[in-house]
Amino acid sequence: MKQRHWFNLHGWFALPLWLLFCFICITGTLAVFSHELTWLFNPNARATNPADMPAKPIAELVEVVEREYPQADVTTVISFEPYLVNAIAFSDAEHPYALAYVNPYTGKIQEVNTGVTFINFIRSLHGWLLFPWHGSYSIGYYLVSAFSLLLLGSLITGLVIYKRFWRAFTQPKLRLKQGKKTVLADLHRLAGAWSLWFIAIMSATGLWYLTQQILWHNDIDIEGHAPLVDASAVPTQASEQLPVSFAQALEQVKQRYPNFRNGYSMLPEHSRGMYQLIGGGGEMFYDQYSYRVAVNPYSGEIAQASSPADMGVLETVLHVADTLHYGTFGGLWTKSLWFIFGLILSGMSITGFMMWGNRTLKASKNAARKQRKIEQVQTVQQGVQ
Template identity: 55%
Template structure:
């Protein structure tokens, strides 16, 4: 039996690495598309466009929720979300014939432009990129771990690439692309140029990917990065609700029996008194008598996400039960709120999204050209091995 050579083992090792390359390429490609998923939705779905030809003022999210509740009297609204100014707001609700539905409401005209009962393109791309659509079991997903482990692949590729490519900084001042010296040379030059010009992008993607991995471990370990919003005290409930609460088991929560004195619109005004520059982006109405209004949004910190500011308001007293703001965040909370803007390039609106998209294309191209070069070397090495074997047999 012929002895297995080290070269063959090395080639075999490379072929076994193919699934890693494939996952890495998919993650890069889906992430690139996810960066502009809002814009692609605007282009492809007219119902998602928040057109405002009459220059109407923007309605508040409580007003949009009321519009949906009037159109669907038996509906139960769970969430309202704001995206880009040119996209409609999304009001998520359930109804007797709709287990989960999303109402696309124009925040300027108040028109319900579409009812979506399936997965949206934005959610699909973000889910495919973040956890490859693997199922979630309890509080973890294997796909989420696989995607975030690619941060080590990216970081390793960056470090080893810079070590191999001597004097890489010359590509900034003297870029070299030799198109007349064959496919191998063109691929090598393209790969090197893209890699050098993407150093900053690779660092950002690696750092945020490593954070997502840490976050996944914390989730899996049931570690709470942000405390759950508090409930209203039983003593603050009206007499009828208070009596009903004492008659049921202590671990159950009574449903809403009457309209609370503090409305969602009131809660928004209270929030704006706390944060004058507050712009709501995620609102959750009350679900039961002890629940609080949850209002999250953005402020004047551009590197934080659209949920960095938050207030929970007591529906019976109007008291602010808890506050979320960048100045009071722990290190882990800060990381969780700055990771997404850096990862998806939303820190500067459409212009930074375009930059992130272009460098995402470069990164995807690098993974493809790198595989093509590796494949070419593997094929050539296999051919050389066959030629040498034939020559030895002839001798």
């Protein structure tokens, strides 16, 4: 295929819905720092610890909420970075759904949020553009993840077009005095060469999200659900307090996985429900949901347990995709790197469109000029006749 054809193909990969693609890049870049932005703009979300106290067990934080709201039905405990509060989801007569922001060091409830958090909003906006979910699928999720195909196509065609791209690392070229067209082209090529690794990661993780959505849509589970308590083991007389407390369930998990750190744990929702304790274990590239333990609330036995050591290929990809997509595996340093290259990728979509716009405008002017010449020639010929 001729170079010109590869160039046109590269443009067509980049052009469809380029504005939406740029929007997805920008929201994803913000999502990388969603926790840090929450800490910056919401003082009630900060886990201040002036006395340098150790973090309290999350079971104690649940008790704090239950004492403050005696009728509360606590459902979930969500833990973030050490500098953020724990979010404890509950409901009662006055709060159909609420998140209590509890400082893990002081045990104080700093805020009760009954709306949408910034973290959930920006992740949802980036992940599925706030499109509604219809059961197990969302058109928005399909749309966003499908952009990975265009991104991959742009990467491949860009490599074909940009001969000897590695020179951008040793001999970067940015000609600032040769007009806007040259500056845009040089910026686009430089950004593309230095972002190759980042674009490859975004393409790969985006393809995984597309695959994951297809599996969800077809009700194919990557991970098994927590088992239910056998009906015969449920006491016939209902009791307000379960025989096995949340603290005891956590202790069981700690005995099985000493490095377990809570990520998203759920209390039993009904009489046959289990404690579902989900968290991380300190592995660098695995997310905070890679350890999953189900504890029987009546016997205290572990009914189901899984960790990275037990995972198959799909489960492993499931639990490393987010850390690679958002750059969370190395803490603030990798988040900062992902943020910078997210901005670069957003800028590339803009410079690419500007280059295409300039070429299109020039081609349109040339076509109009050619058409005028043809009309002038035809007019002269008619006059001679």
